[in-house]
Amino acid sequence: MALPEPLLQLVTLLKRLPGVGEKSARRMAFFIIQQPGSYPEELAIALHGLKERLCECSKCGNITDVDPCSICTDPLRERQTLCVVETAEDLLSMEQAGIYNGLYHVLKGKISPLDGEDLPPSEYERLKERIINTRVKEVIIATNPRVEGDLTFYSLFSELEDLDVKISRLAYGLPVGGSIEFADRITLHAAFESRVDVRKNKRR
Amino acid sequence: MALPEPLLQLVTLLKRLPGVGEKSARRMAFFIIQQPGSYPEELAIALHGLKERLCECSKCGNITDVDPCSICTDPLRERQTLCVVETAEDLLSMEQAGIYNGLYHVLKGKISPLDGEDLPPSEYERLKERIINTRVKEVIIATNPRVEGDLTFYSLFSELEDLDVKISRLAYGLPVGGSIEFADRITLHAAFESRVDVRKNKRR
Numbered sequence A, B: 001m002a003l004p005e006p007l008l009q010l011v012t013l014l015k016r017l018p019g020v021g022e023k024s025a026r027r028m029a030f031f032i033i034q035q036p037g038s039y040p041e042e043l044a045i046a047l048h049g050l051k052e053r054l055c056e057c058s059k060c061g062n063i064t065d066v067d068p069c070s071i072c073t074d075p076l077r078e079r080q081t082l083c084v085v086e087t088a089e090d091l092l093s094m095e096q097a098g099i100y101n102g103l104y105h106v107l108k109g110k111i112s113p114l115d116g117e118d119l120p121p122s123e124y125e126r127l128k129e130r131i132i133n134t135r136v137k138e139v140i141i142a143t144n145p146r147v148e149g150d151l152t153f154y155s156l157f158s159e160l161e162d163l164d165v166k167i168s169r170l171a172y173g174l175p176v177g178g179s180i181e182f183a184d185r186i187t188l189h190a191a192f193e194s195r196v197d198v199r200k201n202k203r204r
Helices: A005-014 A022-034 A039-047 A088-097 A121-133 A147-160 A185-193 A198-203 B005-014 B022-034 B039-047 B088-097 B121-134 B147-160 B185-193 B198-203
Strands: A081-085 A103-106 A138-142 A166-169 B081-085 B103-106 B138-142 B166-169
Touching: A005 A022, A005 B039, A022 A039, A022 B088, A039 B005, A039 B039, A081 A088, A081 A121, A088 A103, A088 B022, A121 A147, A138 A147, A147 A166, B005 B022, B022 B039, B081 B088, B081 B121, B088 B103, B121 B147, B138 B147, B147 B166
Parallel strands: A081 A103, A081 A138, A138 A166, B081 B103, B081 B138, B138 B166
Antiparallel strands: none
């Protein structure tokens, strides 16, 4: 027996979501039809016209419903630091951590030779122009700690090197709360390479 | 920074799905808006009026878009065996395994004292009537191997005991492909209790 057609359609679509396989999709579909009240309708309404109700912030590239986004227009934000991230999701993770108060710049793409992806030349221009026009003092390149992120970092760095601006990268090392026992070889290597002189740090 | 309102609404709804937390819901929402084409619309359409397009099969209680369902009307199904399951999801799992060719009976509820759930008296009547009217030869009570399932099994069994019909229950034991090392105490106990006389089985 196959699933009834309306359920099958839903399962097929749910399966495309990240981290959702056949079994989870079925579980979700059954959950949806068994919810009391109008849950499926609410979900349908939330999805309907979703893309039209959102846009990219023309300043930073963040996903937003008002342009410029709430970060770019926030008067309490420190405007001399620019954090360059790969995606709007990375931006959101940082915001939720609440550890950064400067501005962001979301890249439209990343360098990933294996996926045949590259950063379009216009992206370098867009970033450079923004740095020059807004008199930013520091650019923090916060690409992901992987090969693609590193490639993107080096490519951006060589492009921005000549600008009169401090350029930094997030530190690699042991994740806090993790354990050395379970750290992989490359992370351990990075932690050794970037080891901190305790005495010097204390003196500061 | 909070999520833009349309995204926040979607995340709030997605979080209610089983197995989906805050992080997964956000990941799904970002995935949805970044999909090329009309994926969000397709999903909205699949959800719209979903409950109205589905119903319970009036014979077996399965979820279906045509009543009676495709299992009840399938002429190739063996009609003397009735498998009683707790939910339509359990039914679907059995169908996907493709190991059973009889008819089903989906219970509307289960006995779960901790959740304050009980099997309504009409359910016993519905099952009894069906067994008597359709001249079923065997009833397989396939409740889940947990306390609630066992309670439901015993309650159904005591109700059906007097009927002229064979009543069976799915076997408890070691899951095939699993290992004794990781089997829990109760499963091991069940496997010992239901151990099979090899010589007797061979002679048969």
